[in-house]
Amino acid sequence: MGSRRKDTRPRLALWMLVALGDIVLLMVSVGLSVLVALLAVVALTAAGIAAWRFTRRTALTRDDAVPVVTRQEA
Numbered sequence: 001m002g003s004r005r006k007d008t009r010p011r012l013a014l015w016m017l018v019a020l021g022d023i024v025l026l027m028v029s030v031g032l033s034v035l036v037a038l039l040a041v042v043a044l045t046a047a048g049i050a051a052w053r054f055t056r057r058t059a060l061t062r063d064d065a066v067p068v069v070t071r072q073e074a
Contacts, residue, residue: 027034
């Protein structure tokens with residue numbers, strides 16, 4: 001009679017919000033230099049991934065590469 005379906009969707013837990021607040025307060029207390037260093041690391045990582053993907057794309061589009069046959073061509 002009184003059985004309800006339990007909502008099992010993922011939700012943002014209160015402890016996650018507290019952890020995020022702690023991280024923000026820690027960043028503010030440490031200063032601007034940590035924020036600049038963090039942004040530099042993120043930018044370098046993004047540039048590295050972009051360069052890696054670019055080199056893979058050019059390697060796959062060379063003239064000596066094996067052509068890929070699609071279903072429409074077969």
